[in-house]
Amino acid sequence: MSKIIELKNVNKWFDKFQALKDINLEVNQQEKIVICGPSGSGKSTLIRCINRLEEHQDGQIIVDGKEISENTKDLEKIRAEVGMVFQQFNLFPHLSILDNCTLAPIWVKKMPKKDAEALAMKNLERVQIADQAKKFPGQLSGGQQQRSALARALCMEPKIMLFDEPTSALDPEMIKEVLDAMVDLAKAGMTMIVVTHEMGFAKEVADNMIFMDEGKIVEKAKTKDFFENPKSDRTKLFLSQIL
Amino acid sequence: MNLSILKSDKKNLNSFIATGSALIFIGFIDIISSSFFGTNITAFLPNKISYLTPLLFGLFGLYLIRIEFSGNKLLDKININFNSSNFNALLTLLVIFALIKYIPPLLNWFVFDANFAGNTKEDCTDGGACWVFVKVWLNRFVYGLYPDTEQWRINTAFLTLFLLVGASFFVPQKFKKYIIIFLLFVYPIIGLKLISGGDFGLKYVETGAWGGLSLTFIVSAFALILCFPIGTILALGRRSKLPAIRYTSIGFIELWRGVPLITVLFMSAVMFPMFLPDGTYVDKLIRVLIAITLFEAAYMAEVVRGGLQALPKGQYEAAKSLGMGYWKMHFLIILPQALKLVIPGIANTFLALVKDTPLIFVVGLLELAGMVNLAKTNPKWLGMAMEGYVFAGLVFWVICYVMSRYSQNLEKKLKTER
Numbered sequence: 001m002s003k004i005i006e007l008k009n010v011n012k013w014f015d016k017f018q019a020l021k022d023i024n025l026e027v028n029q030q031e032k033i034v035i036c037g038p039s040g041s042g043k044s045t046l047i048r049c050i051n052r053l054e055e056h057q058d059g060q061i062i063v064d065g066k067e068i069s070e071n072t073k074d075l076e077k078i079r080a081e082v083g084m085v086f087q088q089f090n091l092f093p094h095l096s097i098l099d100n101c102t103l104a105p106i107w108v109k110k111m112p113k114k115d116a117e118a119l120a121m122k123n124l125e126r127v128q129i130a131d132q133a134k135k136f137p138g139q140l141s142g143g144q145q146q147r148s149a150l151a152r153a154l155c156m157e158p159k160i161m162l163f164d165e166p167t168s169a170l171d172p173e174m175i176k177e178v179l180d181a182m183v184d185l186a187k188a189g190m191t192m193i194v195v196t197h198e199m200g201f202a203k204e205v206a207d208n209m210i211f212m213d214e215g216k217i218v219e220k221a222k223t224k225d226f227f228e229n230p231k232s233d234r235t236k237l238f239l240s241q242i243l
Numbered sequence: 244m245n246l247s248i249l250k251s252d253k254k255n256l257n258s259f260i261a262t263g264s265a266l267i268f269i270g271f272i273d274i275i276s277s278s279f280f281g282t283n284i285t286a287f288l289p290n291k292i293s294y295l296t297p298l299l300f301g302l303f304g305l306y307l308i309r310i311e312f313s314g315n316k317l318l319d320k321i322n323i324n325f326n327s328s329n330f331n332a333l334l335t336l337l338v339i340f341a342l343i344k345y346i347p348p349l350l351n352w353f354v355f356d357a358n359f360a361g362n363t364k365e366d367c368t369d370g371g372a373c374w375v376f377v378k379v380w381l382n383r384f385v386y387g388l389y390p391d392t393e394q395w396r397i398n399t400a401f402l403t404l405f406l407l408v409g410a411s412f413f414v415p416q417k418f419k420k421y422i423i424i425f426l427l428f429v430y431p432i433i434g435l436k437l438i439s440g441g442d443f444g445l446k447y448v449e450t451g452a453w454g455g456l457s458l459t460f461i462v463s464a465f466a467l468i469l470c471f472p473i474g475t476i477l478a479l480g481r482r483s484k485l486p487a488i489r490y491t492s493i494g495f496i497e498l499w500r501g502v503p504l505i506t507v508l509f510m511s512a513v514m515f516p517m518f519l520p521d522g523t524y525v526d527k528l529i530r531v532l533i534a535i536t537l538f539e540a541a542y543m544a545e546v547v548r549g550g551l552q553a554l555p556k557g558q559y560e561a562a563k564s565l566g567m568g569y570w571k572m573h574f575l576i577i578l579p580q581a582l583k584l585v586i587p588g589i590a591n592t593f594l595a596l597v598k599d600t601p602l603i604f605v606v607g608l609l610e611l612a613g614m615v616n617l618a619k620t621n622p623k624w625l626g627m628a629m630e631g632y633v634f635a636g637l638v639f640w641v642i643c644y645v646m647s648r649y650s651q652n653l654e655k656k657l658k659t660e661r
């Protein structure tokens with residue numbers, strides 16, 4: 001398997017505050033990685049650096065063979081290959097679900113409208129909300145909105161999907177429908193980096209687990225090892241609190 | 244006295260309603276007789292006290308009919324909306340009495356004592372408004388000093404405009420786009436050429452002769468259409484990451500916002516030509532248009548910026564994460580939402596702009612209010628200021644009201660669930 005994402009000694013500061021410290025990480029194609037860790041440990045910052053929603057100041061980030069830095073010219077192209085699902089969904093409220101899904105394929109990928117709509121319907125079908133396509137985001141439940149957001153990202157046919165706590169803003173009864181859609185996606189072979197505290201999901205899907213604290217990767221291990229015999233005390237403590 | 248006897252209840256509902264209504268009726272008779280005949284029931288009392296008589300009657304009457312859940316729908320409605328408390332009752336009476344007192348004299352001035360027939364000031368003999376003045380000067384109020392024989396050109400230009408705008412509402416979506424593009428980019432040139440003339444066998448009419456309501460429309464329309472995109476670009480510029488663009492925008496906005504429009508207009512007449520190479524001449528109407536446009540664009544920029552700031556950061560991030568660049572993100576995601584949020588502010592700026600147009604008198608251009616000003620100083624029509632300004636005021640009000648309604652409709656139409 002080949003590397004698709006590579007982070008080498010990445011450091012990131014917000015003014016004086018160092019949010020990421022010497023991060024090294026390699027992600028292979030089709031690999032699924034779940035990142036967990038206490039709030040404020042830099043999980044979001046880390047995955048947001050991968051599509052440069054945050055800028056890192058030091059080290060290298062290479063996505064699909066291209067380095068991401070302030071000199072990257074076709075940043076938009078790279079972003080188009082990296083889908084992202086946010087905690088707050090961030091659907092476009094002025095557009096219907098269908099338009100949410102077709103907008104970027106039409107304008108960024110220059111796809112004909114017909115094809116974009118067919119693709120959108122396929123992906124909405126996949127997350128089981130094809131019947132809501134004509135509605136506006138504000139008319140849907142949280143779970144439906146998050147699945148729409150997933151479909152919207154999939155419409156760009158990304159090589160990599162990033163998830164930043166996709167179920168944290170949802171009522172408990174809606175969490176499962178979103179996780180189910182993500183499990184399906186994982187089974188279809190998508191490369192995924194998921195920040196989540198849903199350990200059931202992690203055990204089912206993840207190849208590797210990462211535990212972060214205070215801007216550092218404290219532990220990275222195969223999922224089975226991570227849960228059965230974590231090396232670091234901080235990981236143990238965290239797992240004991242969360243499980 | 245035990246007031247509880249006087250507290251209305253349902254048992255003797257009808258007698259309360261009857262007594263209450265009678266008292267209110269007496270109150271009304273009293274105010275009517277005092278405002279039209281100068282006397283009333285308590286006229287024998289000192290003047291100040293007799294003023295209060297109708298109020299007291301009315302208040303007591305309203306107190307008596309204030310019965311909760313009387314079962315009578317009309318009565319309940321009145322009580323809830325106009326008579327929920329003594330204070331509320333007082334306000335209701337004051338408003339009604341003020342209307343009774345002041346509406347008739349106004350109506351008299353406007354209509355009953357007004358003169359409509361005739362051609363000179365001397366025909367106005369009835370003491371009310373002299374609408375003859377407006378009638379005689381109407382042509383000037385609409386067309387300014389534009390030659391009578393050429394006025395069909397203005398009519399044609401505006402008629403075409405209205406037809407095009409009207410058509411854009413009814414034609415299918417597909418053609419709408421073309422009509423709007425035509426309206427924004429081609430029509431203004433044709434329209435201006437038609438009105439100014441000089442080619443195609445049309446007599447040249449210099450802009451100094453343009454005026455009246457038609458000039459109000461021309462100036463407003465151009466400034467409205469132009470200040471909007473410029474303001475939007477300034478708003479984006481002010482939020483730019485590039486310092487050069489950001490500071491240029493800030494400087495521009497703050498410069499124009501800090502100067503009164505009237506000064507800007509003066510400068511457009513005096514200073515602007517100094518920046519041009521010798522011999523080039525820019526028409527004063529064009530200079531004024533540029534000045535007003537830039538001035539209003541600065542305000543528009545701040546309105547739009549308010550909308551941009553109101554959008555959650557997540558919208559920008561979602562757009563970026565889908566691979567949209569700066570312009571796609573702004574035109575497809577950010578501006579449609581931000582502009583919708585600030586429709587009331589945009590309408591506000593537009594209304595202010597329309598009402599600012601009279602200031603172009605400082606460079607010698609006379610739109611509607613300017614023409615009124617000119618007409619009232621005509622020796623044959625001295626003393627007609629009131630009629631003229633009331634007329635101009637009404638016309639401006641109608642224009643602004645239509646715009647305001649349109650913006651409200653637009654707001655409703657564009658309202659999607661959030």
Ligand SMILES: Nc1ncnc2c1ncn2[C@@H]1O[C@H](COP(=O)(O)OP(=O)(O)O)[C@@H](O)[C@H]1O
Nearest residue numbers: 014017019037038039040041042043044045046
């Ligand atoms: N835009 C920002 N400006 C300043 N500090 C920030 C910003 N975003 C995040 N941080 C800080 O960086 C740290 C890591 O944040 P984040 O990556 O969001 O943590 P997590 O997602 O693990 O909860 C936190 O201490 C947070 O306060």
Ligand SMILES: [Mg+2]
Nearest residue numbers: 043044045165
């Ligand atoms: Mg986070």
